[in-house]
Amino acid sequence: MQTASANVCERMGRSQELSEFKRGTVIGCYLCNKSIREISLLLNIPRSTVSDIITKWRQLGTTATQPQSGRPRKMTERGQHMLNHTVRRSHQMSIESIAKDLQTSCGLQISTTTVHRELHGMGFHG
Structure with a gap:
């Protein structure tokens, strides 16, 4: 019930x-x-x-959807996939080295704070 x-x-x-x-x-x-x-x-x-x-x-005068407010996400799905792959490949890398690795492989300018936040969202803690 x-x-x-x-x-x-x-x-x-x-x-x-x-x-x-x-x-x-x-x-x-x-x-x-x-x-x-x-x-x-x-x-x-x-x-x-x-x-x-x-x-x-x-x-x-229209019913079309308007652009959403707010800043667009820095990390794309491709970037998240690369981050997940990088972390699973070598567990002992520091956040700084992971950020540098993503910058060279994806060409994204990502801060260590963004990497930490994304890793936490993916379930990687510590």
Whole structure:
């Protein structure tokens, strides 16, 4: 038997972004004078999402996704793979030597702090 809190946690997970077609359908329904509640029930989308799409369309004139804020990640997936390979190849390397090795092999300018953070995120401790 599931508790009420377990059901809430299952429902509150982040889902994928809506397709451009579905966002266009929301705007089409809005232009046909459907209410936010009716659009939500018709397309099986939360009312808050429908409201956000309509607000964005009225303000920006588009429903396309905008660039996300924040600094892009320094370490790419390829860099993470190289880091993992380097650490598994020789366990006793210092963080400084790992950073220099990545700079020569990948051409990335990565600080020792970034290497330490990435290693910790991969599960390497100590």
